[in-house]
Amino acid sequence: MLMNLGLPHQGGVPLKKDSVYSGLLPQGHVMSAPENAHQMLIHPQNLILQATTLFLVTRPRLSYTEKNTRHNIGAVLVAPYLVPYSDSPEDIAATEKSYDFNLGWFLEPFVYGEYPKSMKEVVKERLPSFSAEEKSLIKGSLDFVGMSYYKSFYVKNKQPSPT
Secondary structure (H helix, E strand, O other): OEEEEOOOOOOOOOOOOOOEEEOOEEOOOOOOOOOOHHHHHHHHHHHHHHHHHHHHHHHHHHOEOOOOOEOOOEEEEEOOEEEEOOOOHHHHHHHHHHHHHHHHHHHHHHHHOOOOHHHHHHHHHHOOOOOHHHHHHHOOOOOEEEEEOOOEEEEOOOOOOOO
């Protein structure tokens, strides 16, 4: 059983030095914090909880076939392939954070039962949390993870403008 989990990415160009990925969206796209920003963070959490429920309900029904072959349940995650723009520690750190906000947002709850540390540091109390019971159900609920990526971007660290 496969379930496609991920956020859609808009825009973007093939991997070239002039296509720099800065944050959650390709350069030139702006993401402001709308009034319902918290709702935008709850949706992925609900998706993870719904997928986990589906896996837990479906797994006993798929136990074994006549030939004693176990069926596996997994998720296909979608995220861009990200490459640091340079070898600078800042660009490397920005690439890791970009992965956390793309792939880690959905993968780490299934592996560790938690959102990535960098997401918690940036989003703070706006990021919904899982209860202890939810963490125990989510963590390890997948048999495998598939990966799809359709675009590649260079990532360059960009310091926020002083306000």
